[in-house]
Amino acid sequence: MKSLFNSKTLTPNSQKNKPPKVPKENLDPNSVPSDSSPYKSPGFSKLFSGKSRSPLPPRPPLKRKLSSEILEGAATIPTASDSGVQVIVRIRPPSKDEEEEGSVVQKLTGNSVSISDHTFTFDSVADTVSTQEDVFHLVGLPLVENCLAGFNSSIFAYGQTGSGKTYTMWGPPTALSDENSLSNERGLTPRVFERLFSRINEIYNEQITDLLDPTQRNLQIREDVGTGVYVESLTEEFVYTLKDVNQLLMKNVEDGLNAARMSRINLVDLAGSERQKHTKAAGDRLKEAGNINKSLSQLGNLINILGEVSQSGKQRHIPYRDSKLTFLLQESLGGNAKLAMICAVSPSVRCKSESLSTLRFAQRAKAIKNKAVVNETTQDDVNMLREQVRLLRDELVRIKSNRGATMGDGYSTAEHARRTVNLLRMSLTCTTAMPFIRMTVMKRWRLMKMM
Numbered sequence: 001m002k003s004l005f006n007s008k009t010l011t012p013n014s015q016k017n018k019p020p021k022v023p024k025e026n027l028d029p030n031s032v033p034s035d036s037s038p039y040k041s042p043g044f045s046k047l048f049s050g051k052s053r054s055p056l057p058p059r060p061p062l063k064r065k066l067s068s069e070i071l072e073g074a075a076t077i078p079t080a081s082d083s084g085v086q087v088i089v090r091i092r093p094p095s096k097d098e099e100e101e102g103s104v105v106q107k108l109t110g111n112s113v114s115i116s117d118h119t120f121t122f123d124s125v126a127d128t129v130s131t132q133e134d135v136f137h138l139v140g141l142p143l144v145e146n147c148l149a150g151f152n153s154s155i156f157a158y159g160q161t162g163s164g165k166t167y168t169m170w171g172p173p174t175a176l177s178d179e180n181s182l183s184n185e186r187g188l189t190p191r192v193f194e195r196l197f198s199r200i201n202e203i204y205n206e207q208i209t210d211l212l213d214p215t216q217r218n219l220q221i222r223e224d225v226g227t228g229v230y231v232e233s234l235t236e237e238f239v240y241t242l243k244d245v246n247q248l249l250m251k252n253v254e255d256g257l258n259a260a261r262m263s264r265i266n267l268v269d270l271a272g273s274e275r276q277k278h279t280k281a282a283g284d285r286l287k288e289a290g291n292i293n294k295s296l297s298q299l300g301n302l303i304n305i306l307g308e309v310s311q312s313g314k315q316r317h318i319p320y321r322d323s324k325l326t327f328l329l330q331e332s333l334g335g336n337a338k339l340a341m342i343c344a345v346s347p348s349v350r351c352k353s354e355s356l357s358t359l360r361f362a363q364r365a366k367a368i369k370n371k372a373v374v375n376e377t378t379q380d381d382v383n384m385l386r387e388q389v390r391l392l393r394d395e396l397v398r399i400k401s402n403r404g405a406t407m408g409d410g411y412s413t414a415e416h417a418r419r420t421v422n423l424l425r426m427s428l429t430c431t432t433a434m435p436f437i438r439m440t441v442m443k444r445w446r447l448m449k450m451m
């Protein structure tokens with residue numbers, strides 16, 4: 001898996017090359033009151049003269065249609081969902097010099113947490129004994145399944161500097177080297193890749209699918225002394241004329257053999273969210289910190305608005321274009337994507353106000369409702385490829401505009417975005433394509449790492 005990417009690209013924020021995700025000033029996002037190869041699976045279809053089943057055993061009745069069945073696991077996932085944001089709080093273990101202090105943040109139950117006399121309830125709370133594997137099970141596994149089912153899916157990590165965002169998203173740099181590729185400390189991103197590839201291989205590799213009844217997959221090859229090698233349970237149909245054959249082929253197209261699912265995954269490690277006055281930033285770093293802060297402040301503002309809109313049901317202008325960060329992430333925020341937000345907090349007493357601020361941010365994020373739909377196209381291959389070209393062009397334009405544009409304050413937006421977000425985006429396309437007796441999976445991974 002790792003060989004797909006050059007290690008430089010994949011290396012997370014090591015202390016050495018980590019982007020200076022510099023702290024913020026008093027433009028805290030929480031300033032608003034909070035309460036509230038293409039795989040070729042040999043598909044075998046025999047066209048016989050006469051509808052007979054011998055020597056094969058009878059096949060089970062038709063269960064599901066291919067359109068909801070291209071990918072295993074998809075059958076239980078609805079094609080559209082008014083999805084709330086899944087919010088997980090992760091409390092990191094105390095560092096050596098924090099050990100004496102005791103923890104200011106307490107996990108109360110599996111989904112509630114307290115800080116001072118404030119109690120918050122989220123979807124899950126991971127505490128100091130929670131492992132990387134635990135967090136992967138909470139957010140990584142569902143993300144992979146959603147993505148395979150055709151939903152765009154995002155994970156954001158939010159929290160002050162040093163609260164454990166990068167550790168959660170990537171793991172420590174030592175866990176990402178090839179020798180440690182099975183380290184327990186590896187974070188969400190490598191685990192998501194591993195899982196995605198293994199699921200895709202599991203689904204498509206070496207599987208024989210009955211293209212006259214695509215619900216029948218992973219059929220077994222048998223050998224019979226009399227009839228030779230055959231595929232067990234394969235559908236056989238009588239055909240007398242070319243027209244009969246064409247009708248069978250058409251039926252398969254109608255059944256969705258030509259469907260394609262496309263989904264995007266965004267894995268986002270945001271800049272630290274602390275107030276700038278708590279840092280010693282000066283000069284250019286101070287200015288840069290101000291810009292980052294502004295972006296995160298706009299993100300906070302956007303999240304407030306989206307939360308209000310979701311709760312009140314009233315339409316209003318959503319200011320995605322107020323900052324590059326919100327523009328870049330708009331699909332994940334209130335749009336066509338499932339979103340999980342991991343809010344990382346430090347247990348330290350010294351970080352109490354920042355941790356409280358993070359939990360309030362998390363509470364507001366919880367109110368957002370996204371509208372995720374399965375991105376499925378059933379056009380013919382040419383149309384589908386056209387769509388892919390269009391998406392790639394859009395992406396190129398976006399990347400180019402990020403590179404060239406300049407913010408009002410004179411900062412390059414590319415630089416600005418780089419400092420503000422560490423984003424890994426990839427697209428997955430799964431399709432079964434004509435010609436008829438061949439099943440092809442197209443995968444395209446696009447790596448956009450901004451750091």
Ligand SMILES: Nc1ncnc2c1ncn2[C@@H]1O[C@H](COP(=O)(O)OP(=O)(O)OP(=O)(O)O)[C@@H](O)[C@H]1O
Pocket residue numbers: 013021091092093159160161162163164165166167168172270271272273344
């Ligand atoms: N759950 C954890 N278990 C063990 N160590 C952790 C955990 N979370 C964080 N750490 C350690 O705490 C330190 C700070 O974590 P990390 O670099 O992930 O913070 P961050 O929120 O990404 O900070 P920044 O905003 O500066 O990028 C690192 O040394 C990291 O290894």
